[in-house]
Amino acid sequence: MKKFDNVTTHRLALGASAGETYMRVSGTSTDNSIVRTEMHLQNEHNPSLSEVRIKIRTGAQIVRTLKIPKISFLKIDAEGFDYDVVVGFGPYLKMLTSFRLKLE
Structure with a gap:
């Protein structure tokens, strides 16, 4: 990632409430995603994916x-x-x- 004076990255997820969850991690950042409960069970059988525990913060907390x-x-x-x-x-x-707002 290019360095910008007005950009800061943080190792956390944003959500409706604070807490913790798992993130599915693969070889490329475009494949990373939050793990839903049913996916967590499926990932146990997929050796190409790993999971890391991450913090969830609200946008309000970050502001x-x-x-x-x-x-x-x-x-x-x-x-x-x-x-x-x-x-x-x-x-x-x-x-x-x-x-x-555009939701996909």
Whole structure:
């Protein structure tokens, strides 16, 4: 990833509430995903996948912790967890100057 002064990466997932979950990890980052309960059982039989335990934080927690004064752009592509991520931002969604939502 290129280095940008205004971009910081964090090893966590965003969701509707804080907690922990498992992330399925494969050879490429585009194949990584949160593991749903039924997938967790299937992955036990697939040696090409591994799972790591990760923290889940809400967008609201991140905004408060990092003291983000303004959100000018927010892109969410959470492979089926988009709604949970949006809910996690709660009242901070009002910070957005423009809002478009596209769920796939």
